[in-house]
Amino acid sequence: MKASIALSVSALAAGALAAPRNFTTIQPTGYFDPAAATAVQTTYPKYHHTVKGRLVDHMWHIVLDSADFDDAAANEDLQALAKEGILLTNYYALTHPAQPNYLGMVGGDTFGLTNDSFVALPKNISTLAECFEDQRVMWAQYTEDQPFTAYDGWEYRTPGTPDDSPAQYSRAKNPFVAFDSVMSSVKRFVNLKSLKSFYNEQESGHIAQWLMIRPNTINDGSNSNLSTAAKWARDFLEPYISSKKEYHRKLFVLTFAHAATEDAPNRVYTLLLGDIPKKHRGTTDSMYYDHYSIASTTVANYDLPTLGRHDCRSNVFALVNKKCHFHNTNRTIDPSDNYNSQRNTGWLSSTEVPLPIPNLNCKGAGRKYVPTKVKKTWRKASYSYYQWVVNY
Numbered sequence: 001m002k003a004s005i006a007l008s009v010s011a012l013a014a015g016a017l018a019a020p021r022n023f024t025t026i027q028p029t030g031y032f033d034p035a036a037a038t039a040v041q042t043t044y045p046k047y048h049h050t051v052k053g054r055l056v057d058h059m060w061h062i063v064l065d066s067a068d069f070d071d072a073a074a075n076e077d078l079q080a081l082a083k084e085g086i087l088l089t090n091y092y093a094l095t096h097p098a099q100p101n102y103l104g105m106v107g108g109d110t111f112g113l114t115n116d117s118f119v120a121l122p123k124n125i126s127t128l129a130e131c132f133e134d135q136r137v138m139w140a141q142y143t144e145d146q147p148f149t150a151y152d153g154w155e156y157r158t159p160g161t162p163d164d165s166p167a168q169y170s171r172a173k174n175p176f177v178a179f180d181s182v183m184s185s186v187k188r189f190v191n192l193k194s195l196k197s198f199y200n201e202q203e204s205g206h207i208a209q210w211l212m213i214r215p216n217t218i219n220d221g222s223n224s225n226l227s228t229a230a231k232w233a234r235d236f237l238e239p240y241i242s243s244k245k246e247y248h249r250k251l252f253v254l255t256f257a258h259a260a261t262e263d264a265p266n267r268v269y270t271l272l273l274g275d276i277p278k279k280h281r282g283t284t285d286s287m288y289y290d291h292y293s294i295a296s297t298t299v300a301n302y303d304l305p306t307l308g309r310h311d312c313r314s315n316v317f318a319l320v321n322k323k324c325h326f327h328n329t330n331r332t333i334d335p336s337d338n339y340n341s342q343r344n345t346g347w348l349s350s351t352e353v354p355l356p357i358p359n360l361n362c363k364g365a366g367r368k369y370v371p372t373k374v375k376k377t378w379r380k381a382s383y384s385y386y387q388w389v390v391n392y
């Protein structure tokens with residue numbers, strides 16, 4: 001049984017005959033109309049406590065769209081930021097284009113998505129949200145130009161912009177919104193807010209601990225260029241990295257969803273900033289990481305359960321790993337290869353591939369198995385797609 005499923009999955013990955021799932025790119029009616037949205041706005045989560053992390057208490061993830069590593073490394077704004085932090089020189093995106101990479105960061109798998117179309121993962125697919133709930137870590141995602149909290153539409157053009165110009169907000173670049181496990185739960189979807197809320201909450205001093213921050217499709221570079229995105233990132237980050245009071249016990253991760261070139265390894269420029277010891281500032285780390293390291297570093301820092309997916313064996317950023325001693329394993333990527341630039345078949349691209357069952361026997365970097373609810377959902381399912389995950 002195991003062997004035959006493994007075989008058919010890899011046969012599909014090799015590019016076979018699978019029928020695609022049907023999804024729509026039509027503007028959905030949404031769970032919310034603007035009136036309902038107003039009601040959601042008032043359901044603010046209360047940030048009444050701070051959970052202590054092993055290295056830092058606050059983790060902010062800022063994700064830009066696409067750029068090749070070498071182009072990013074030549075950019076002056078990013079060079080200025082790199083002087084204040086650690087440049088990860090062996091960090092890879094997962095596939096192309098952007099959306100499957102976002103699913104990977106918060107869901108531990110790309111689920112075989114090969115494009116930026118309108119998709120939704122069923123309720124029994126968990127995200128980091130369930131992991132956070134285990135330790136009551138407050139989290140939030142802020143997306144620039146998202147019209148209102150928990151907006152689940154396909155795109156949004158800010159009023160006054162010409163119809164033929166690109167929309168500033170795109171669902172495909174919004175990590176948590178594609179998961180019905182988030183969108184069917186009020187306590188989760190109230191955390192999907194616009195970037196305006198970030199500034200308001202910063203000002204009031206009540207802000208979540210774990211953040212995902214997404215500029216709009218101009219400022220992330222997708223409808224502009226690398227210089228625009230890099231300048232946005234520098235302007236955004238500088239106030240926080242230049243003052244100890246601001247960065248105390250905070251780690252900022254700046255990365256790109258994917259590389260621009262598809263027939264080369266999918267290496268992306270990634271910086272760790274914030275509360276970085278002086279001796280590490282302006283240095284590089286050559287350990288192998290990828291977007292699943294965002295999830296594994298998160299669960300490591302807060303002692304959280306694992307997603308039981310690719311995060312379970314993904315390397316933890318060295319700075320955090322000094323505090324939790326996960327078994328990081330380096331990898332050598334052949335620069336002439338197109339490593340992680342392939343588009344693989346999975347549940348979202350083929351009706352012949354089953355939903356990947358999480359590995360219930362894998363202890364992740366937070367020294368815990370999957371959350372109890374996730375275990376209950378899947379315990380009768382016989383085969384985990386992630387069999388190869390070893391139990392550390």
Ligand SMILES: *[C@@H]1O[C@H](CO)[C@@H](O)[C@H](O)[C@H]1NC(C)=O
Nearest residue numbers: 019020021022023350351352
């Ligand atoms: C997708 O929709 C088309 C047109 O309605 C239909 O013919 C096809 O069978 C559907 N495919 C699947 C996998 O449901």
Ligand SMILES: *[C@@H]1O[C@H](CO)[C@@H](O)[C@H](O)[C@H]1NC(C)=O
Nearest residue numbers: 218223224225226227228229
């Ligand atoms: C990037 O876009 C900005 C704003 O549109 C423009 O001023 C600049 O010349 C562009 N840079 C490159 C390298 O194309």
Ligand SMILES: *[C@@H]1O[C@H](CO)[C@@H](O)[C@H](O)[C@H]1NC(C)=O
Nearest residue numbers: 090286287288330331332333
């Ligand atoms: C990881 O492997 C790469 C490629 O072989 C190598 O250049 C790098 O020095 C290694 N890094 C560490 C931390 O072992």
Ligand SMILES: *[C@@H]1O[C@H](CO)[C@@H](O)[C@H](O)[C@H]1NC(C)=O
Nearest residue numbers: 020021114115117348349350
């Ligand atoms: C995205 O990929 C799916 C699955 O392969 C396919 O059904 C769909 O038509 C694609 N959408 C676009 C917009 O290319």
Ligand SMILES: *[C@@H]1O[C@H](CO)[C@@H](O)[C@H](O)[C@H]1NC(C)=O
Nearest residue numbers: 122123124125355377378381
């Ligand atoms: C997960 O959800 C899918 C879609 O609703 C369903 O087909 C499947 O049976 C569920 N699996 C489990 C183990 O709950």
